[in-house]
Amino acid sequence: MGNSLLFVVAIVVIYATTVVGAGPRVPVDINNPDVQRFGRWAVDEHENQVQDGIKFNKVVRAESDDDSELGSLLHLFIDATNGDGKDAKYEAVVDQICGKPDLLDFKPAN
Structure with missing residues (x-):
C-alpha cells in the first residue's frame, strides 16, 4: 500500500511539473536590457560548460512562461x-x- 501511494504521488508531481510549463508563452520585449543580459549570460554559461567557441550577438526573440515581463x-x-x-x-x-x-537548455534553434 505504501509503495503504491508513493508511486501515485510521484506520477502526480511529474504530471504537474510537465503541465505547468505547457501553457502559451508570452512575448517579451527584446529591447529590455535585462533580456539582452540574460541572453549574453546564457551564451557565456553554455561556453563555460561546452567550450565550443560560440559568441553572443543579440537576443532576437524572447518569450516567457507567464504574464510578467520577465517570467520565471x-x-x-x-x-x-x-x-x-x-x-x-x-x-x-x-x-x-x-x-x-539557471541555464536549463541551450541548443541550435530550428
Whole structure:
C-alpha cells in the first residue's frame, strides 16, 4: 500500500511539473536590457560548460512562461557566431525563479 501511494504521488508531481510549463508563452520585449543580459549570460554559461567557441550577438526573440515581463522561465532565441565564425541561431531556456539564473537548455534553434 505504501509503495503504491508513493508511486501515485510521484506520477502526480511529474504530471504537474510537465503541465505547468505547457501553457502559451508570452512575448517579451527584446529591447529590455535585462533580456539582452540574460541572453549574453546564457551564451557565456553554455561556453563555460561546452567550450565550443560560440559568441553572443543579440537576443532576437524572447518569450516567457507567464504574464510578467520577465517570467520565471525565459525562452531566448539568440543570434550568435558559432565556433567556425559563422552566423548561427540558438535557443536557450533560462530559469530565474530564485533570482539567480539557471541555464536549463541551450541548443541550435530550428
